[in-house]
Amino acid sequence: MNIKKLMVILSVPLVLIAQTACIGATEKPKLEADSLPLGETIEVNLDLAEYKFIPNHLEFELGKSYNLKIRNIGKVRHEIGAPVLAVSVLTLGVEVINKDGNTIVTFRGKPAGIELMPGQTVHWRFIPIKAQPKAKQMTCDEPKHLQHGMLGTFIIR
Numbered sequence: 001m002n003i004k005k006l007m008v009i010l011s012v013p014l015v016l017i018a019q020t021a022c023i024g025a026t027e028k029p030k031l032e033a034d035s036l037p038l039g040e041t042i043e044v045n046l047d048l049a050e051y052k053f054i055p056n057h058l059e060f061e062l063g064k065s066y067n068l069k070i071r072n073i074g075k076v077r078h079e080i081g082a083p084v085l086a087v088s089v090l091t092l093g094v095e096v097i098n099k100d101g102n103t104i105v106t107f108r109g110k111p112a113g114i115e116l117m118p119g120q121t122v123h124w125r126f127i128p129i130k131a132q133p134k135a136k137q138m139t140c141d142e143p144k145h146l147q148h149g150m151l152g153t154f155i156i157r
């Protein structure tokens with residue numbers, strides 16, 4: 001075996017070792033909300049229709065990870081307005097999903113109100129960080145919907 005071939009054979013594992021060491025050295029802990037070690041996500045369904053929230057009461061627990069799947073199953077535009085919920089949770093993301101099931105937009109921040117056209121779905125992923133042991137309201141703020149009884153409650157314990 002000539003010396004050039006030997007060098008090539010020896011250098012391959014060295015390159016691999018060097019790359020592995022590099023990856024290990026540059027890996028930093030991620031601190032973004034998306035990468036928090038959350039454990040299992042609990043899916044909660046909330047449907048909006050004329051003129052009600054289904055179910056009309058939701059319960060969450062502090063520190064658990066939730067995906068609140070909100071669907072407008074009605075024939076007109078509806079809204080979930082829950083400003084107290086918005087400030088009592090750490091929102092990881094709000095995804096708007098089209099009729100084909102594809103995410104069309106994701107945003108971060110506190111969604112005090114979310115409007116949905118008929119057939120639309122929103123996934124609101126959050127972790128409750130503030131207890132709300134007394135029932136707080138969530139309402140539909142479309143004109144006259146609240147007067148028609150479109151009102152629900154939630155607690156965080």
Ligand SMILES: [Cu+2]
Pocket residue numbers: 049051077078079140141142145150
């Ligand atoms: Cu409504």
